[in-house]
Amino acid sequence: MDLCAFYVNGHRYGIPVLAVEEIVRPLPITPVPGSDRRLAGIINLRGVSATVVDLRRCLAPQENADSFASGHGGGPISIADLDAVQRIGVSDFNCRLILMEDHDHLCEAAREQEIGVFCEPVALLVDQVERVHRLRVSHRHPPPANLRHNFIAGIYELEDGFLSEISVLNLIDDILAAVRVGNEPGV
Amino acid sequence: MDDDDFVGEFIAESLASLAMVERHLLRLESASTIDAEIVDEIFRAVHSMKGGSGFLGLDQVVTLSHHAEALMDEIRKGVMAMSAAVADSLLAAVDGLRGLLENQSVDVEGLCQRLSRHLPSKKEVVDISQAMVDGHLLIIEASSEQLREAPDCKDGVLAGLAKIGEVISSTLTEEEMQTGTQHVTVRLSSPLPPEIVASLYHLEPEQVVPSTENVTAAPASSQQIAQPSTQVVTAPAALEAKEIDVIERGAGKNNTSANGREPQSAVLRAAPPSPSPAKSASASLPAMATPQPGESSVRVSTRFLDELLEATGNMVMARNQMLSRYQFQDDVSFAVLSRCITDVHKNVVQQRMQSIGSLFDRFRRPVRDLANKLGKEVEFQTDGGDIELDRTIIEAFADPLNHMVRNAVDHAIEAPEERVANGKSRVGRLILRAYHQSGEVIVEIEDDGAGIDPQRIVAKAIEKGVVSVERAARLRQREMVHLIFEPGFSTKDQSTDVSGRGVGMDVVKTNVERIGGAIEIHTNLGVGTIFAFRLPLTQTVVSSSLISAIVIEVAGQRFVLPQSAVNEIIQVDPQDGKDRIKQLDGEDVYQLREKVLAIVHLEDCLSLQRTFRHPVSGELLPDRRGRIADRRQQESPEKAQAFAHQRKRLDRRRQRQTLIVLEFRRALFGILVDSVVGVEEVVVRSTPQLLSQVPGFCGHTVLGDGSVVMMLDVAGIVAQRGLRLQDLPEHRVEARSALKTAQQMITFENAPGEFFAIPLMMITLIEHIQGDDIHRVGSREFYQLKDQTIPLLRLEHHLDVGSFNDQETYHLILPARVPKPVGILAGGNLRIADFSESFDGNNDTRSGVVGTAYQSGQVFTLLDLYALVEKAMPEVFAGLTQQRLNGSTRMLLAEDNKFFAKLVSSYLQLPGLELTVVEDGQQAWDLLHRDRKMFDIVVSDIEMPRMNGFELVQRIKSDPALRHMPVLALTSLADEDSRRRGLKAGFDEYAVKIDKQDLLSMVHRFVSDIQAAALPSVEQGVR
DSSP: OEEEEEEETTEEEEEEGGGEEEEEOOOOOBOOTTSOTTEEEEEEETTEEEEEEEHHHHTOOHHHHHHHHTOSOOSOBOHHHHHHHHHTTTTOTTOEEEEEOOGGGOOHHHHHTTOOOOSSOEEEEESEEEEEEEOOGGGOBOOOTTOSOTTEEEEEEETTEEEEEEOHHHHHHHHHHHHHHHHSTTO | OOHHHHHHHHHHHHHHHHHHHHHHHHHHHHSSSOOHHHHHHHHHHHHHHHHHHHHHTOHHHHHHHHHHHHHHHHHHTTSSOOOHHHHHHHHHHHHHHHHHHTTOOOOHHHHHHHHHHHSOTTOOOOOHHHHHHHSEEEEEEEEHHHHHHSGGGTTOHHHHHHHHSEEEEESSOHHHHHSSOOEEEEEEEESSOHHHHHHHTTOOGGGEEEOOOSOOOOOOOHHHHHSGGGOSSOHHHHHHHHHHHHHHHHHHHHOOSOGGGHHHHHHHHHSOOOOSOOHHHHHHHHHHHSOOTTTSOOOOOHHHHHHHHHHHHHHHHHHHHHHHHSOOTTOHHHHHHHHHHHHHHHHHHHHHEEEHHHHHHTTHHHHHHHHHHHTOOEEEEEEOTTOEEEHHHHHHHHHHHHHHHHHIIIIISOOHHHHHHTTOOSSEEEEEEEEEETTEEEEEEEEOSOOOOHHHHHHHHHHTTSSOHHHHHHOOHHHHHHGGGSTTOOSOSSOOSSSOSSOOHHHHHHHHHHTTOEEEEEEETTTEEEEEEEEEHHHHSOTTOEEEEEEEEETTEEEEEEGGGEEEEEEEOTTSTTOOEEEETTEEEEEETTEEEEEEEHHHHTTBOOEEEOTTTOOEEEOSTTOOOOGGGOSOHHHHHHHHHHHHSOOTTOOOEEEEEEEETTEEEEEEESEEEEEEEEEOBOOOGGGTTSTTEEEEEEOTTSOEEEEEOHHHHHHHTTOOOOOOOTTHHHHHHHHHHOEEEEEEESSTTOEEEEEGGGEEEEEEEEGGGEEEETTEEEEEETTEEEEEEEHHHHSSOOOOOOOSEEEEEEESSOSSOOEEEEOEEEEEEEEOSOEEOSSOOOTTEEEEEEETTEEEEEEOHHHHHHHHOGGGGTTTTTOOOOSOEEEEEEOSOHHHHHHHHHHTOOTTEEEEEESSHHHHHHHHHHOTTSOSEEEEESSOSSSOHHHHHHHHHHSTTTTTSOEEEEESOOOHHHHHHHHHHTOSEEEETTOHHHHHHHHHHHHHHHHHHHHHHHHHHHO
């Protein structure tokens, strides 16, 4: 299995290359006020609208987690956030958007390998893209029990450290679940 | 095309034409005279169906449609009238055919017998299927000479042929066959085999061949053949040729076995065209013109359409981006490209849209059947059927509407006797109506039935345990009526098969809410009920369609609002002393004219930090004064309260802000934003699933500069801020019917026994005043009303009427829509009365008087306030009425209300203007249609019987010879929405009936345009 590796918050993660449509330099992202904090907003890439999942927030260390774990509408976007929005794509040179394939456009090989993708366009915002690693699925370790994020599909041990494979579908399900809870009447 | 495809096409096509047939039948039944065109259309539809099904071997469909066709033929020929019984049988046949096409079992024989029963007894329907079993269906190809010389044909060819069988069709008439040598094709049903027939007529064996068609043709009774001129190329022949043509094209590709038919079809096509325009020709030729399956329509999947729509939406957006980036004005090829893109997009969107009229029409039949079954008389009307909505919305709407319509006929509309006893017309009325209003589409079901009794509802609700006695006691009338939407509520104890099968109004409500709509009820006991479904525009337009949007900026971020929801945009300057933002109960409100509007800070709504731009550096900084105390994060109540308090105070540091007044369900509220960036035509995309739960948005779009912006959802803002907007008044039903049938008038008495009346809508204010407060200056009288000095006018000074004695108190009447305030002194007995239209406007030519009316034993003089004011104080209308029209202009005025007709024509008594008044759109159209050069300008009311203003203008604007004639709308409603709707329908301008000034200036403007346009052509004519 070929995994596209990238860095988020200093750690290395990966997703199946077959699930990646393209990797682009950051574009202006339109934030959607009131949305889940893990969603950076919407981009328009050649006539296609994609929701941007900010992996840096998804994979934030434990101590910062509470600020967004409560789900959507965790408070007003701060000015710092506004700056961050404006900063993306201008100064943060290594930042990349990984545009995922959507379900309808997934290639046959990916389907055979049961690579799961979302039904509509989603882009992942990462700190830096590394390279593609060819790895054996049989070498994949189950995620250690103390890992907080349930969207880590497994761990690979490489010469220069670990690579955690992310299940994007699980991540999105997670966000969707949080959004629905956040929207129940009375909450 | 393989067979399955063909069958599928046929079924789809036939179902559509059955729907059409049903509609037409219902129309025929209710119409007083038979519209030959409609009959023809029904006939053709049934006929093509018969042909098609015969071709495909659907025998039962053939038999049934054949019988229906035979009956229609009699009606078409005027032999039979369209009675209710006939219509019933035909409708039953339509149902049967539909059932057959949908693969249900149908009692074809029974239906056929039923149809045959209506036929005149001597005419037996030739059962073609039977003929197929009993004998041979033969085609004779010969020259007329050959046939003429045949031994059996001494007394006429057709008569001769009739001896050995039944002539189904012949390409030539008897007369034509008696002379010359033309080729003729005769189809014959005969017990004799082809060889024998050939030898009988001395023909070559190949000239008589068995027909491969399963079935054909109108019955050719001997009577028909005896009338020479009626028998020409019969419809089936033409039809068959057409169809085989289609098949052949398919055969060219995959070489199916069409060989057997080929010689025949070739001959048929080679047959000379029908020489005489006889009756049956009129049936056959249009039949050829009707689209045949597979030829002029292609069915595509909705998914494909959606993808196409998205792609074209992107094209439009990309085009817009290019437009904003480069200068393309002079580039012709780009202009062409741009227009093509717009056209393509429009057309694709159109494919997803459907007019709601198609949904409305579906109920015509159930209403009729249901009413018959229940012994009620119901007139079914529709209005606004041309409004187009997304197909999926229309479909989602079908069930709730069906339920409501059935309910209305079953429960609301009373039995005829009961209606008569209650002083209503025997025939109940059920109206389905759709219209646009403030960014929403409203679909209404109005009945003039019994209305809903809130007390009965409450009693039932308590009985059913839907509501507790305690709670019921606290309910307001409105809330009581709304109990019908509670689950488990159904007013009739016995559920019938008509309505009330346990699924009640609660299901209707949920269904409507699922598509983003809401229901309102306006009911008036004994008068009627209106159920109004409101659907937000964003739900009803297709995703990826183009809408006009206002781009706003708040907290450094841009958003768009659908322009249809925006009522007004106001610049608000907090520094300004006139600042009308006020605090009320801790909330910001804005005083807009006489209304007090709730203000919503958009930042609060969207959980954005309020910001302000630093006056010097221009930086965007957080607005700490307006710090949001997020209610979910209150640390200490005191602190939060302090914050909240602070927040409510308007920040004076802010520079100018913009208040956008939004209209939501006919109520207004304002949102405060930092600025309005502009207006753009945008293509709406739906919100991605991950973000769809975020409140306050209904989609997103890409602006011309390529940036993505979210589209604000007005309903979402209202819900999110918990705004309780004032509902519309309860008496709407009453008001509306008053508008239609009667005129509300203020009546008063001056000299004893002398009564006057003024339409309520011509009055702004009535004050009770003391005689002592009237100031006299010379011969003139004034009254001080607040800070205005109002000159007074006494009727007896200007009209030949008695004066009233000096009184202690008077009434002061201020007319509406006069440029300067004027008061009219009125005596006592002030009342509001509903006047029917029975007033006499002809025998009174006094200026200032419209006519007289007789009501409840008294004679009233109807006043024209404007003429009166003009007469008494010419300076009020100075400059307006003296404007002369140059030359001569011929105007057509269509107005059904006699009062207004008189009033408006009195306004239009201008030199050089020749006025013709008609009572409704139909009359207007008849005149216009008769001579397209008879009039220069049309002024039309909207609400009129027979043909309303919208329909009239649409007809005028679609007639090439009339298209350029200005058509002005007249209305009693002054609101922006009606105006927009009027302009959309094609009216050139829109004026309020009673606003003389407005009307006159409008007429002047258009008349001078006409004259300007007419001048050169006159000169040319002279040369």
